[in-house]
Amino acid sequence: xxxxxxxxxxxxxxxxxxxxxxxxxxxxxxxxxxxxxxxxxxxxxx
Amino acid sequence: xxxxxxxxxxxxxxxxxxxxxxxxxxxxxxxxxxxxxxxxxxxxxxxxxxxxxxxxxxxxxxxxxxxxxxxxxxxxxxxxxxxxxxxxxxxxxxxxxxxxxxxxxxxxxxxxxxxxxxxxxxxxxxxxxxxxxxxxxxxxxxxxxxxxxxxxxxxxxxxxxxxxxxxxxxxxxxxxxxxxxxxxxxxxxxxxxxxxxxxxxxxxxxxxxxxxxxxxxxxxxxxxxxxxxxxxxxxxxxxxxxxxxxxxxxxxxxxxxxxxxxxxxxxxxxxxxxxxxxxxxxxxxxxxxxxxxxxxxxxxxxxxxxxxxxxxxxxxxxxxxxxxxxxxxxxxxxxxxxxxxxxxxxxxxxxxxxxxxxxxxxxxxxxxxxxxxxxxxxxxxxxxxxxxxxxxxxxxxxxxxxxxxxxxxxxxxxxxxxxxxxxxxxxxxxxxxxxxxxxxxxxxxxxxxxxxxxxxxxxxxxxxxxxxxxxxxxxxxxxxxxxxxxxxxxxxxxxxxxxxxxxxxxxxxxxxxxxxxxxxxxxxxxxxxxxxxxxxxxxxxxxxxxxxxxxxxxxxxxxxxxxxxxxxxxxxxxxxxxxxxxxxxxxxxxxxxxxxxxxxxxxxxxxxxxxxxxxxxxxxxxxxxxxxxxxxxxxxxxxxxxxxxxxxxxxxxxxxxxxxxxxxxxxxxxxxxxxxxxxxxxxxxxxxxxxxxxxxxxxxxxxxxxxxxxxxxxxxxxxxxxxxxxxxxxxxxxxxxxxxxxxxxxxxxxxxxxxxxxxxxxxxxxxxxxxxxxxxxxxxxxxxxxxxxxxxxxxxxxxxxxxxxxxxxxxxxxxxxxxxxxxxxxxxxxxxxxxxxxxxxxxxxxxxxxxxxxxxxxxxxxxxxxxxxxxxxxxxxxxxxxxxxxxxxxxxxxxxxxxxxxxxxxxxxxxxxxxxxxxxxxxxxxxxxxxxxxxxxxxxxxxxxxxxxxxx
Numbered sequence: 001x002x003x004x005x006x007x008x009x010x011x012x013x014x015x016x017x018x019x020x021x022x023x024x025x026x027x028x029x030x031x032x033x034x035x036x037x038x039x040x041x042x043x044x045x046x
Numbered sequence: 047x048x049x050x051x052x053x054x055x056x057x058x059x060x061x062x063x064x065x066x067x068x069x070x071x072x073x074x075x076x077x078x079x080x081x082x083x084x085x086x087x088x089x090x091x092x093x094x095x096x097x098x099x100x101x102x103x104x105x106x107x108x109x110x111x112x113x114x115x116x117x118x119x120x121x122x123x124x125x126x127x128x129x130x131x132x133x134x135x136x137x138x139x140x141x142x143x144x145x146x147x148x149x150x151x152x153x154x155x156x157x158x159x160x161x162x163x164x165x166x167x168x169x170x171x172x173x174x175x176x177x178x179x180x181x182x183x184x185x186x187x188x189x190x191x192x193x194x195x196x197x198x199x200x201x202x203x204x205x206x207x208x209x210x211x212x213x214x215x216x217x218x219x220x221x222x223x224x225x226x227x228x229x230x231x232x233x234x235x236x237x238x239x240x241x242x243x244x245x246x247x248x249x250x251x252x253x254x255x256x257x258x259x260x261x262x263x264x265x266x267x268x269x270x271x272x273x274x275x276x277x278x279x280x281x282x283x284x285x286x287x288x289x290x291x292x293x294x295x296x297x298x299x300x301x302x303x304x305x306x307x308x309x310x311x312x313x314x315x316x317x318x319x320x321x322x323x324x325x326x327x328x329x330x331x332x333x334x335x336x337x338x339x340x341x342x343x344x345x346x347x348x349x350x351x352x353x354x355x356x357x358x359x360x361x362x363x364x365x366x367x368x369x370x371x372x373x374x375x376x377x378x379x380x381x382x383x384x385x386x387x388x389x390x391x392x393x394x395x396x397x398x399x400x401x402x403x404x405x406x407x408x409x410x411x412x413x414x415x416x417x418x419x420x421x422x423x424x425x426x427x428x429x430x431x432x433x434x435x436x437x438x439x440x441x442x443x444x445x446x447x448x449x450x451x452x453x454x455x456x457x458x459x460x461x462x463x464x465x466x467x468x469x470x471x472x473x474x475x476x477x478x479x480x481x482x483x484x485x486x487x488x489x490x491x492x493x494x495x496x497x498x499x500x501x502x503x504x505x506x507x508x509x510x511x512x513x514x515x516x517x518x519x520x521x522x523x524x525x526x527x528x529x530x531x532x533x534x535x536x537x538x539x540x541x542x543x544x545x546x547x548x549x550x551x552x553x554x555x556x557x558x559x560x561x562x563x564x565x566x567x568x569x570x571x572x573x574x575x576x577x578x579x580x581x582x583x584x585x586x587x588x589x590x591x592x593x594x595x596x597x598x599x600x601x602x603x604x605x606x607x608x609x610x611x612x613x614x615x616x617x618x619x620x621x622x623x624x625x626x627x628x629x630x631x632x633x634x635x636x637x638x639x640x641x642x643x644x645x646x647x648x649x650x651x652x653x654x655x656x657x658x659x660x661x662x663x664x665x666x667x668x669x670x671x672x673x674x675x676x677x678x679x680x681x682x683x684x685x686x687x688x689x690x691x692x693x694x695x696x697x698x699x700x701x702x703x704x705x706x707x708x709x710x711x712x713x714x715x716x717x718x719x720x721x722x723x724x725x726x727x728x729x730x731x732x733x734x735x736x737x738x739x740x741x742x743x744x745x746x747x748x749x750x751x752x753x754x755x756x757x758x759x760x761x762x763x764x765x766x767x768x769x770x771x772x773x774x775x776x777x778x779x780x781x782x783x784x785x786x787x788x789x790x791x792x793x794x795x796x797x798x799x800x801x802x803x804x805x806x807x808x809x810x811x812x813x814x815x816x817x818x819x820x821x822x823x824x825x826x827x828x829x830x831x832x833x834x835x836x837x838x839x840x841x842x843x844x845x846x847x848x849x850x851x852x853x854x855x856x857x858x859x860x861x862x863x864x865x866x867x868x869x870x871x872x873x874x875x876x877x878x879x880x881x882x883x884x885x886x887x888x889x890x891x892x893x894x895x896x897x898x899x900x901x902x903x904x905x906x907x908x909x910x911x912x913x914x915x916x917x918x919x920x921x922x923x924x925x926x927x928x929x930x931x932x933x934x935x936x937x938x939x940x941x942x943x944x945x946x947x948x949x950x951x952x953x954x955x956x957x958x959x960x961x962x963x964x965x966x967x968x969x970x971x972x973x974x975x976x977x978x979x980x981x982x983x984x985x986x987x988x989x990x991x992x993x994x995x996x997x998x
Contacts, residue, residue, distance in 0.1 A: 005707040005896060018747060020739070028746040037434075038289040 012036045016043065047075075048091025052350040052376055057253060057260050059348045060085075068138040071149060083129035083140055084110060084117050085349035093334045093400050095119070095129060097145050099568070100539035104399050106334025107353075108536065110341035112244065112604065113322065115536035115570045118143060118195070125195020126569075126605075133246060133299075143195040208303035209613035212310040214240035214277070215485035216478070217293050219284035219429060220318035222250020223467050224459025226266040227474025228316045228481065233275040235482035240310060241270065242295050244604075246281045250320050251460075252467065254340070254347040255368075262467050279308075286601030287432040291315050291454050296606050305610035313485035316477055317430060318459040321423040321445075322573050326360070327542050327582070328528035329394040331419075335401030339369040339420030346372045354378060354416025358404045362386035362525050366420020373418070381414045382406060386421060386523050393528050407528075421525040424577050425461045428599035439591045443519040445577070446596070454488070456481050463517025476514040483510035524591070526581035534582060535575040537568025542582045549586040556580055560597050569605065572597065622667035623764050623829040628847075636850055639732045641668040646849035651946045653848035654855045657815055658947055660844030661770035663836050664853055670715065670734025671759045671823070672741065674725040678752035683717060683725070685744060686892050688875060688884045694719050699794040699812060702727075703883060704737070709874045709896030713737050714865050716812055718796035726759075726796070726808060726823075730865050734760050744892075763808070764829030768836065769819035769856075771998065772843040777801075777809075777820055779839045784809055793997045802835035804828040814853060816860030816990055818998045855943045858952055861911050861986030867923075868909055868940040868954050874900040877907050877956065879986065907937060908962035910955060911983035914970065917950030919978050926971045927957055936961055939970060945988060952988040953980070 012035055020028050033040045054062070064079035070087055077086025084095070084107055094104045096116045105116035107130070114130035120143045121127045129140070142149040216232040218225045221243030229241040245253075248267050252259035270276050279297055286294040293315060295308035323338045325331065335354060337345075339361065345351040356379045361367050370383055384390035384406065391407030395417055405411050425446050427437045433455040437446040448457050458477035459470055486507045493503065531543040540563050548554075553562040556579070565579045566572035572579075576596055584594045620640045629635070633644030644665065646653060656662050674682065683691040687702035694700055699718040706712045713733040718726050729737040741756050768776060774786055784799035785791055793811050801807040801822055813819030824832045837845055863869065863878060875884055875897055885891075886898055900906065914921060920942055927937035937957035945952045961968050964984035969977050985991035 005893075018743075020743070022739075026742060028743055040290075 010035070049089070050091055050352040051089045052346065052352050055347055055350050056257060057255075057347050058350045059247065059253075060350060066134050066136040068134060068136065068140060070140050071142060077134045079134075081134040081349055082110075083119060083121070083127070083132050083134055083138070084114070085345060085351050086134045087129070087140075088345060088353070089349065089351045094149065095334075096142055097149065098332065098539050099144065099537065102145075103332060103539070104334055105332060105536065106400075107337060107341060107345070108325065108332075109323065109338050109574070110344045113570055113573050114341075115568065115574060118569065120195040123197075125197055127195075131245070206303060207607070207609040207613050208300070208306040209610075209616070210297075210306055210308045212240060212295075212308055214238050214310060214312050215489060216240075216314045216316060216481045217284070217291075217295075217310055217312035218242065218316040218318060218478070219293075220244070220250065220316075220320060220459065221248040221270075221278070221280065222318060222320050222459055223252060223262065223266060223470040224320075224474030224477070225250070225316065225318035226270050227471040228318060228458055228478030229276050230266070230269050230273065231475040231478030232314075232316070232482040232485075233273045233478075235479055235486070237275065237314075237482035237485050239273075239276045240295075240312070241276055241278050242282050242284050243278070243280045244283045244319075246299075248278065248280065251340075251365075254343040259467060262471070266471070282308075283604040284429060285603045285606055287315060287429045287455070288601070294601065294606075296602075296604065296610060305607055307606065307610045307613050313454065313488045314481035315429070315433070315455045316481050317455065317457045317461065318474060318477075319426045319429070319461055321460040322426050323420070324422045324424045324577060325533075325536075325574055326392070326419045326421045326528065327526060327532045327534060327578055328392055329530035329532050330396060330401075331532035332536050333395050333397050333401050334399060335397065335415050336395060336417045336419065339366045339418050342369050342416075342418050343372050346376045352376050352378065354401075354414075356381050356414040357416040357418055358382045358384065358392065358406070358412060358414045359418040359420070360384045360386065360390070360392045361418075361420040362422060362523050363420060366418075369418055369420060378416065381412050386525050391528050392417060392419075394530055422522060423460070424573065426573060426603075427461065428601075428603045430455070430457060430461075431599040432601060437596075439580075439596075440519060441524060441591060442521050444522040444524045447519070453484055459517075464520040465517045469517060473514060473517055480510055480512055480514070483507060524581070526578050527585065534578050535565045535568060535570070537570045537575075538564045538566075540565040540575075542578075545579060545582045546586045549583060554583070554587055556583055556595055556597055559583060566597060571603075572599065620668070620761065622665050622761075623826040624665045624667070624766075624833055627830060627833065628665065628849075631847070633847075633849060638668065638850065641731065643668060644847070644849040646851045647847055650849060650851040650855065651944075653846060653852035654946050656844060656846045657770045657817055657848055657852065657856055659770070660846075661768065661772040661776055661840055662846050662848040662852070663833070663840075664767045664769070664848050664850075665833075666765045666767050666821070666853075667763075667826075667829075668731035668734070668760070669765050670729030670731060670737060671763055671765070672727040672729065672734075672738060673757040673759045674727055674741075674754060675723055675757075676752070676754040677723050678749075678754050679723060679725050681749070681752060682741065682745065682754050683727075684888060685749070685890060686740065688880065688891060688893075688897065690885050690888065691717075696721060697795055697797065699796050699810060701883070703875065703878070703880050705875050705893040705897060707893050707896065709893050709900045710871060711865055711869045711873050711875055711878050711880070716794075716810070718808075718810060720796065720798065720808070732866060734758070762826055763823040764826045764832075766822045766824065766829070766833060766836070767813055767815075767819055768822065769813050769815045769817045769848075771818055771995070772840075772845075773818055773820055776836065776840045776843055776845065780835060781809065788998065793993075802832045804832055807832070813996060814860070814862055815856035816862075816987065816993075817856070817995050819996070854941075855946065858941050858943050858954065859945050859947055859987075859989040861954070861988060861991070863909060863954060863986070864941070868956070870956075873909075873956070874906055876900050876903070877909055879909055904959060906959065907956045908959055909940070909986070910957055910962050911986045911988060912939070912953040912955045912957075912968065912970075912980045913983060913988065914951050914953070914978055914980040915967075916978060919972075920944050920951040921953060921970050921978070921980075922973055925973060927955060927961070927968050928971045928977070930969055931977070933971075936968070947989050954986070957982070 060078035060080035093106050096105045112131035117129040119129045120141045215237035217240045218229045229239045233239045249263040252263045281299050282297040285296050291312045293310040297306040300306045323340045342353050345353045394405040396403040438449045456477050458474045490506045548563050553559045580594045584591045628644040636643045636645035703714040704712050715728040780802045782800040784797045796810045808823040810821040921939045925939045939955045941954040966982040
């Protein structure tokens with residue numbers, strides 16, 4: 001089984017994600033999210 | 047019929063001028079406007095409302111509010127209506143549910159006598175084996191005893207449920223004195239406020255209080271209602287708090303919908319739910335006539351209903367004592383007023399349909415028909431739990447208090463401590479100011495972020511410090527169980543004895559005990575029983591309550607009907623510019639994804655024949671269309687499609703197939719090159735949105751340096767396919783500036799030109815039907831003109847419009863597969879017969895690693911054309927292809943129709959590779975159980991595999 005399409009790391013803590021503003025500006029952008037608390041922050045914060 | 051209605055009272059909410067007639071189990075009753083179903087029935091002397099879930103014990107009013115554990119009734123075709131809170135409406139047909147055969151005589155009551163069979167874990171222990179017995183016997187019998195009302199699928203008259211989105215700065219959950227104080231202060235500070243109250247009126251516990259309380263309510267309500275920034279939602283419940291203060295509000299009795307789900311994103315949430323009165327455990331505590339002090343006060347003061355004639359009152363707090371004055375004013379004789387602080391107690395209640403005798407702690411037995419319990423409070427900490435709080439038990443106050451809250455959630459009122467009305471309002475106001483300050487600062491931050499250069503309405507508001515003086519925690523006795531055992535969970539019929547038994551069996555943690563005994567798992571969801579259950583467990587294990595912990599309160603706080611969750615769908619319905627014409631000309635509508643399309647115009651078979659013999663036109667506007675411009679379009683196409691795109695000359699068209707990262711076929715379509723740096727890409731109708739997003743994703747994140755501009759033009763260009771041997775003859779009459787000669791404009795080419803006087807049309811020589819055909823992409827504003835011109839000019843050629851069903855027949859005859867119908871979420875590229883198309887030597891293609899892996903496999907199913915050996919048998923789509931007489935599945939039929947051209951049935955199917963060779967006989971298992979044989983064909987196309995017709 002190939003790793004990329006089927007398996008993802010799922011760390012507790014800050015991860016970098018791509019979000020998509022579907023109902024708004026249609027931009028894809030990078031954001032950081034804490035998987036334990038669902039806090040989000042700008043990538044510049046790190 | 048007894049009349050329990052009292053003379054007029056100061057705070058009553060009933061309108062004695064408006065009498066409402068309704069029925070209860072078929073008998074006529076009346077109540078007043080403002081009554082609940084329960085108060086109306088109680089005013090007429092009804093004492094038994096239901097039978098309990100397991101033991102079928104008679105049950106009556108206990109809390110006289112939304113949480114009353116046994117007041118579930120059927121109203122017309124609506125099951126599980128809470129009689130404790132549902133307001134009476136004239137003509138309601140109310141009946142008891144969970145009774146069989148009737149409320150007065152219930153067969154299940156025999157369960158009481160065999161109570162030992164219904165011990166905790168009874169179902170787990172008893173209905174295990176033999177296995178076949180479950181399906182054949184247990185299930186059928188048990189269903190008769192299952193609680194719940196009846197749903198009427200056919201006759202529901204509830205109309206449409208609805209949804210709403212809201213973005214208040216501050217959302218206040220609870221409209222008592224603290225909640226109203228918070229709303230007023232927050233609004234005064236400049237915040238927009240949504241104030242949500244569970245009951246039909248604002249006021250909280252002041253509503254059933256004395257004259258001072260009623261005056262306080264009037265002042266608060268007038269301040270709330272006169273402030274333009276406060277939106278008040280009564281008869282509405284905050285049912286959940288999710289991440290980033292995403293708040294779910296269930297609004298009942300809305301004027302246009304029976305229930306409306308409001309999804310609110312609040313900058314600050316103020317939690318002010320007050321307290322819920324807690325029942326007390328003793329033998330017979332579920333007998334009708336045992337009521338909590340709040341229930342008695344509500345019945346007397348709100349609805350002017352006399353709850354009994356001779357009362358025993360057990361009280362541990364001032365609210366419990368206040369009930370004495372109410373009872374006296376209602377003319378109820380007080381047989382005994384017992385004080386918990388003085389060691390007085392109620393030990394047992396005797397009586398079947400109503401309290402008759404009460405055994406007191408000092409051993410005396412007294413006659414009474416009412417036992418009033420005021421022994422403590424449960425803090426409804428659900429919303430705090432959902433915000434990550436883990437409340438901690440305080441033994442001196444005998445209830446739980448908040449431990450830690452995030453900045454955007456604040457608590458006020460009774461849930462945080464005790465206070466006079468003035469103290470509660472003051473604490474609420476301070477909390478509202480704080481909530482507004484935090485909300486306005488966060489609003490400022492968002493405006494700065496979103497607008498960048500624009501003026502964010504002045505400087506950032508000052509941060510307000512939390513200087514609130516906490517409300518006092520007034521000492522309260524820990525008062526959970528008498529010396530006898532009784533019911534803990536009246537919804538689920540779980541007694542304290544059951545909990546002790548579960549502890550002995552080893553289910554001695556609160557979470558295990560809950561799941562094993564189902565305590566707190568009924569409709570009350572722990573509001574009345576969680577703390578008592580923890581107390582019984584603590585006692586059984588000889589532990590402190592603090593160390594027992596509680597179960598976690600999860601959303602929803604109050605039940606939400608499925609209709610409200612489904613709500614109104616905000617998905618738009620899309621119509622092509624020609625849909626009005628279709629409907630005016632007899633088209634049957636077909637809902638396909640977001641689109642309404644013409645399924646057929648009355649005769650899909652005739653429409654198909656006409657395409658093969660003359661010429662037909664079909665509206666294929668939903669076909670996804672993406673206009674791609676820029677020097678790097680070729681690179682983009684190379685990336686997202688499995689085939690090569692380098693050498694596509696201007697004016698040519700190529701088929702492309704797309705796979706996802708897992709190698710599964712995700713979309714396909716034709717792309718034409720209109721100019722040097724200009725392509726028009728088509729996608730499947732259902733995949734149009736997803737492909738657009740995919741292209742944007744790759745262009746924005748993976749190859750931002752590529753110069754490609756994507757414009758979705760699906761609705762902007764109306765697509766009309768002109769198909770049939772006479773299609774060229776027709777277009778010759780209407781097209782200008784295009785050489786239609788087959789040599790000059792062959793199959794799989796695209797031109798631009800004028801059609802019926804409309805410039806800038808794109809003319810493709812492509813089609814799904816296998817006939818000579820042209821697809822016109824017309825600017826939508828002129829589409830109707832072009833469509834009508836085609837019909838008018840083709841009359842002598844036998845032109846007819848055809849619909850989607852006819853196109854499905856024609857494309858199946860031609861063997862064209864549809865992604866999503868003939869493929870599914872597991873169909874990889876080799877299965878779809880894309881072998882010659884896929885180029886594995888490209889440097890970079892979406893899904894390439896998985897494609898390579900897929901092409902090294904020999905076990906993937908193959909899409910083949912199949913003809914049943916009996917030409918009149920038309921299998922159903924999804925009929926299984928099996929191995930001989932066995933039920934071993936070797937594939938399935940994916941498309942199947944009777945072919946008008948061939949006069950026989952034709953199919954496509956996905957089959958095991960062992961069956962994929964041409965000439966193989968396969969067995970199809972029809973839905974009626976018959977097995978028929980079919981033969982695998984050499985080509986996907988049943989009609990014209992050489993393509994003579996489309997290349998003509």
